[in-house]
Amino acid sequence: MTGNAKATWADVLVVGSGIAGCSAAFAAARAGANVLVATKATRPENAATHWAQGGIAVTRDKPESLRASFATKIEVEVEGPIDGERAAEVGADIVLLDNCSPAEVERGVELLPDEVLAEASGGIEIEDVPVYTETGVDVISMGSLTHSARSLDFSFRTGRGRFDS
Incomplete structure (x- = not known):
């Protein structure tokens, strides 16, 4: 590849x-x-x-008989509130509003049926969380928690095992 x-x-x-x-x-x-x-x-x-x-x-068409399990969920990533509404109309269980402002997320939440979960993601930093919580969104995802985290390199080797040289 x-x-x-x-x-x-x-x-x-x-x-x-x-x-x-x-x-x-x-x-x-x-x-x-x-x-x-x-x-x-x-x-x-x-x-x-x-x-x-x-x-x-x-x-x-959303034949419920096709749902294999109560745990099967369909999440659709959208770029704005109107696309989120359309995704919900065609059967999305979760709508991820990607790179949307807090105002766009709030509008997106308003357009979704209560049974559809709303997720905000994309460019959200820890200091942005309070304003996003006020939008009514169900989930806030932050890639910065993982891709900006410092790594720590450590080992459980004691120096007494058969794999130590």
Whole structure:
């Protein structure tokens, strides 16, 4: 593999993030499959679906019989409140409002049904948490907790084991 690619395991590989690809991915996920969607777009705004009428254009049929388990959840990452509302309409259980301002997150929460969880993520720092908690969002995710954390290198070797040289 080249570049930033890494080995990934999935039950179902969907090639393309257009209407058909998203529909297939949702159906497979609802049936309990671990789904990976491969798209040629390097950024969401470069994908054809971004420009399609309706934005997140996936099937509106939500047969509950396809849900394999009460633990099967579908999370959709969106870039704004309106796309979050559309994701909920087509069956998302969790809507991740990515790189949205607190005002956009608050509007997104208002547009979601009560049974859909709202998550805010992207560019949120620890000092931003109080203002995001006031938006009504259910979950606040901060990559800065892990990608900015200092590492500590230590060992449990005592110098008395068979693997010590």
